[in-house]
Amino acid sequence: MADRYTYLRYKRYEEHIVQWIINTSDHIIKNFPSEPPVAAKTTKTKGVSLARLKSLSALIAKHIDPIPTDIFRLFKSLIDARIETHDFFLRVSGSDLDPNIRRSNESHEHWINGLIDAFEALGGETGQLKTKFDSDAPNEDEEQIIFENKSSLRPDRQTKERGEGGPEEIDGDAPNEDKEQSIFENKFSTLSLDSQMKEGGESGNEESDENANLAGPATPAATRRRKRNKRGRKPKGKRRSAGTASTTSDLQDAPLESYRIVEDESGMVTEYLMAVYSLVSQMVDLRHYLQAVWSWVAYGGFNSVVAANLCNVAIGMIRDTQSQIFVDFPDGDSFDIIMKSLIGDTEKAQDQFRIQIPRQKPDGTGDMSQELDIDVKEDFLLDxxxxxxxxxxDYQATGTGKPTKGMLKSIRNWDPKLDLxxxxxxxxxxWRRAYTINWLYDLVNVFSSVVIHEQTLKRQHIPLETVDWSRDGPWSEHRRLFGINDFAGDITHLAVQEPGKDFRSKILPHHVFQLQSIVDSLAVSRGWTIGIFEGHVLNDPASEFRPRRDIDLFMGRESKSGKGFCESVDVLTQIFDRDDMLPRDSKIASLNEKLIALRQDFDNWLGETKYTYGLESRFSNTNSNGLWEYSPFLCGAGLSEALELAYGMGMLLWDKFPEPMCVLHLHNMLVQKGLIARPIIMWSAIESFFRDSFFSNGNIPTSEFAEAINTRIGGPNAHRSSPRNRPQRQQLSRNATNVNELLDPSVNRFFKTKSLLQVYRGANWIPDRIPDEDIPLPIHLALMRLAETRKTRDRVTGEFTLADTDLVRRARSGGLSDKEIIRMTSNLILSEPPDVSEMMSTSQPTIPEGYPFGPAGGPSKLDLSLPTYLDILKLDLVADVCGVTPLSGLNYNSVLVHCYWMFRQIEEKLKACQSITWPRAYLEDCELIQRESFTVRALGERDPECLEIIAGVFEGERPGFMDHIYWDTLLDTSGEPEIVVPEGYKALSSLDSCSIM
Structure with a gap:
């Protein structure tokens, strides 16, 4: 994802530059034996010092003309990233310099000067850094082009008359396609280099174009492929003489990560500071974006599940970034060390941080940039x-789960309705400090209650400091909390350690960021937000908002409409007990027990807390359920996990019972034969969501309906518990560490589709880790992934072909050509909102007429900054939870109940009219479940009277789609929801055009 000058991007640029420098210089030395042997020696390593980087750059400039423009662009990116970090630390160091900061600043200067020297030695001019190459670092789209597309060193694109250097001119009518001729997708050939060598050089190897694939694959995926295929065939070539520098194959065997500038101690320090600056900048940007998201929840009715999942994705991004960054700095990953390295003394730093806001003059020209002080403690999450x-x-000091007397004085009598x-x-x-500490006390006390129970009632001695509190630990089978078990486990582990034991080194940036998001979710609902420009921004509290609003809708606690999860379970379990058509075996009983157990867990722990053994909520003076009632974040995250479990259970039930499959096939026949006036919205929508589940290969039959269902369920001798799938589910049951894994739909026989919430949890909320096969089409994440797919151009036709990925294959199977996919996804590169309608129409049926939606607005421009990246993902999450494809918002239990109700009506009418189909299907057939047998016979169209009865029941029972959705409305996800806020509401300013100094 895009993130200006992040440390990880800097490292990628450095790897590619060093790889190009080493491989190019190696080729030159092999073709110019007269070059000094010391230069040849340097190419045997995959790392270079600054001095050697300069000497090799000079060597390349001596023999190669022109130097690819993209090399200068990447050099500029490295230099600018160093300068930005250096300027930051110069700004915050002040006059009272810490010796370590002084040395690191001097080291920054050393590295900046070294990179500039190499840039100039290669042929770049210092003035070009701000003029000729004034486009800043490549954005995410340019980066993908630079690193994944064809060589820009092809003679027909780059070679100029000798002596005519300068950048390549880009054709204006197809900028993105022309940039496909960049330098790092494929290994550029010796022929390309030979064609660019200056006069006076001679090719020393006639076969070098066959064996000199020098640049190597540049993308992470290509690097992984190369690691897996180390035993592949080596290229042919002449045996080199003893004086030759190194073989090309030696260079190819090295992974991309091994190409880097060799650093001394000072270099490691400056790289660490760059990493710190990058990570903290990311946290600042994301924190302010998420405040806006929670304002949509409190003031605009936005679903808290979507907001919590956006927070989870942001937390996952930070966790992933810190793990990638600090693999090089294993002792520098704690929040404490990061902040000390970034700002030193907090009080001194307060007056040294300013923000620059670029502004133009009233006439639209010139620069009127304004600098403002920022609140260091607030904006860097130090508070x-x-x-x-x-x-x-404090928790460690007593070990009782109760605050010390000193702490109690400062946090007691917290008032949730204080006029902020x-x-x-x-x-x-x-006020915020008292809330935070009280809430953390409740969190740890509830999460640790199961172990306290064992100690108190069973008199077991369990050292709390040794307990594995993780989500997959031994106590995870005892449900105490929904939604934030990882965070709760980490904080509990810290809190129950012996007093005096160091814990600050264990607090990582993502812990602090998650706590900040939890606290902000409440503060925003009370009208208090933090603007990086404005400081404290205050509004009237969201008087109509309750954090448990969406949980109560899901549970049906305030409604008797049957839409809620609990009521639908109650009805369904009664059907399981009384329906004569259901088999009476242990499997049905087991499913019923699991369903009831899940309902009980929701009743006890979703939006509710239980305190025992002398403990009570720290919020008892106002609301003993304060852990949930005062935490919109917890309510949203907890409900998100509940929706995942409810969906998994729903898919399991639909997979085991035939009624949904039968109803959908009957409805399709009635529609295709014109036996009902118009399609029924609910069944058409469900058919659209799960087309591949209901029909073989997703092909909706228009005739031979009995054969179609027989093909899908396996014929009259098949059983719903597929022998092939049974061992897989049994193995999963044995290996599952939590109920989320136990209810994984992928091992079902028919209903294997995962909800998007399940997909994100499976990737630990890191979108980049989601496998292609788990990304449904069409969603915006799929479009972004398709836009990043490697492309190759046919040199004759000029047409592009996409790499054969899972997403590309599925898009092709939906009727799209590579050219159409590229055109659709080019909107992402051109900074325009993606249009998924074309892919929607080809990859799945159109949503039926009358599908209910609420209002929505349009998205902002797609610049792929971190907040905007989340904005795109938000559209997908809304669609899954409460939008166009609400897989997570549909009550599968109540749909199953309705299927049973329809069959009971059909069966009663068949009995009453003494239909010939009734005794044959329900009394004579024994190879199929009775309702499956009846459906197959009805689809055979041999009993017109039976078809008339079925059509009559379907016409008489036209269920409203919203009757089976947990929420009151659905949103059209063509854009962000329309937020209705009180008059005079003060919103936060955008961060996109400012920089912290």
């Missing part, structure tokens, strides 16, 4: 970090 540390210290607008800044901070 939340300190509150967390104070809580852990009238409060002073100091009072607001005190």
């Amino acid at each position: 939340s970090y300190q509150n967390l540390c104070d809580f852990v210290t 607008e009238k409060a002073t800044k100091k009072q607001r901070l005190k």
